[in-house]
Amino acid sequence: MNIEKLAARLETILDKKNIKINEPMSKHTTFRVGGNAKVLVLPSSIKEMMSVIELLKQENIDYIVIGNGSNLIVSDEGYDGVIIKTSKLNSIKVYGNIIEADCGAFISSISKIALENHLSGIECLSGIPGTIGGAVTMNAGAYNVEIKDVIYYTYVLNESGKIVKMTKDDLMLSYRKSILQNSNNILLSAALMLKPDCHEAIHSKMIEIQSKRVSTQPLNYPNAGSIFKRISGQPVGAIIENAGLKNTAIGGAKVSEKHANFIINTGNATAADIINLIKFVKKTVKNKANIDLETEVKIIY
Ligand SMILES: Cc1cc2nc3c(=O)[nH]c(=O)nc-3n(C[C@H](O)[C@H](O)[C@H](O)COP(=O)(O)OP(=O)(O)OC[C@H]3O[C@@H](n4cnc5c(N)ncnc54)[C@H](O)[C@@H]3O)c2cc1C
The missing domain is CATH 3.90.78.10 (UDP-N-acetylenolpyruvoylglucosamine reductase, C-terminal domain)
Incomplete structure (x- = not known):
């Protein structure tokens, strides 16, 4: 399908301003490099995202879902398909000790809401500059805590286009791994089970973690965090x-x-x-x- 025809089909699903043609991926990765995506879309609801995916599958067009691009390098040649960026799917709700977030919600925003609700468990992850979708896909972790430690359940759009509830066991989360990687399974939302604690303790932990990051990481230059995985638990x-x-x-x-x-x-x-x-x-x-x-x-x- 040529690009004009594809754009016209996408316009039946998404607002025109949320469809970007020949979009430089340097604008969407924290490394600030990368060639153009043929098309980048920003769905504003899960329903819209699902309709886009259905269309792309029908038309046999390659696609990739991304969050904040903080663990990504896009080649200089770009991507000859559709990049679906989840940043507008960012609803966060609190039900007692549980926080439910849509895939594009930032870990930092979830951490802030956890703090406001006196909920502890993700302070160590609060400085990770990505979305919950990226964090679950990567089983992101820091300072001896991984996202898998707090996941209660998730909703995933599976490869046959069905929404399924998946636990952390179903997702097979291990060190920087999940079944979401290199597949067409898409994390739609995640519920995190946290523990009540006092505001002061949560806040001081977050500040301690942030200052550790500032003193050990080159945050004043574009980067994508750690490039290599640990070797048998050892930092590389x-x-x-x-x-x-x-x-x-x-x-x-x-x-x-x-x-x-x-x-x-x-x-x-x-x-x-x-x-x-x-x-x-x-x-x-x-x-x-x-x-x-x-x-x-x-x-x-
Ligand atoms: C300064 C800095 C510090 C960092 N520190 C840490 C750290 O302490 N610990 C750590 O683990 N990581 C760290 N990272 C790396 C990165 O922030 C994490 O891996 C983060 O979880 C990625 O989230 P994202 O939304 O940016 O994902 P992206 O980079 O956009 O995507 C990462 C992968 O997940 C896939 N993906 C994204 N969203 C979805 C979805 N909804 N469904 C299915 N697949 C999806 C993408 O296709 C891609 O394969 C750091 C990065 C930076 C720049």
Whole structure:
């Protein structure tokens, strides 16, 4: 289907302003790199998102659902399909100790609402700059807490287009893994089970975590968090540093001086610079330490 015809079909489902043609993905990833998506859509309800997916399936058009693009690299060549960005699906509701959030709700917004409602459990995750959809898909974690520790249940749009309720066991969450990855299963919403605690304790934990992030992470440069997964529970920053790779640069991409498991965009990086630097770090660590690093960030070609 040509792009004009596709746009016209999408306009029967979405408001025109929520359909972006040839959209630079550098605007939608925290690395600030990436070529154009053929089309990017911003559904404003779950129903709209489901109708878009149904259309794309009928027409055999490739699509990917993204949250805040904080764990993503999109290649410089862009994506020849439709990117569905969930940022407008951001409703958050509180029922006693349970917080139910739609997939595009930010972890930071959920954490703020948890604090306002004196609910504890996600303070350690509060600084993760992504959505709950991305966090569940990645089983995001920080400071010894993972999103799986607080998930009560989720709703998922499965590969046959049905909405199914799934528990954390159904999602098979493990270290930075879930069955949502590399599949057409889409996280629609998640309910988190939290515990009542005093406002002061929750607040001071959040502040402590935030200051740890500021002091250890290069937050003043575009990045995508940790590039590589831990090796048998060990942080890989030290392994990369010991291989002499701190400050190694390719084009505008550089291994951070502050945290060697972060690659930063010093200003004019391309996706290719970052991908080539990732390959170089992997190769060097393999040669020097005989360790196989596994990439945590997702790359869209
Ligand atoms: C400064 C910084 C610090 C970070 N710190 C941490 C940290 O401490 N711990 C940690 O785990 N991560 C961290 N990250 C990485 C990232 O923020 C997390 O992985 C986050 O959970 C990704 O959420 P997102 O909404 O940005 O997902 P995206 O990057 O948009 O997507 C990530 C993956 O999930 C898929 N996806 C997104 N939404 C859905 C959905 N609704 N249904 C199905 N699939 C979906 C995408 O297709 C993609 O494969 C950090 C990143 C940055 C930039």
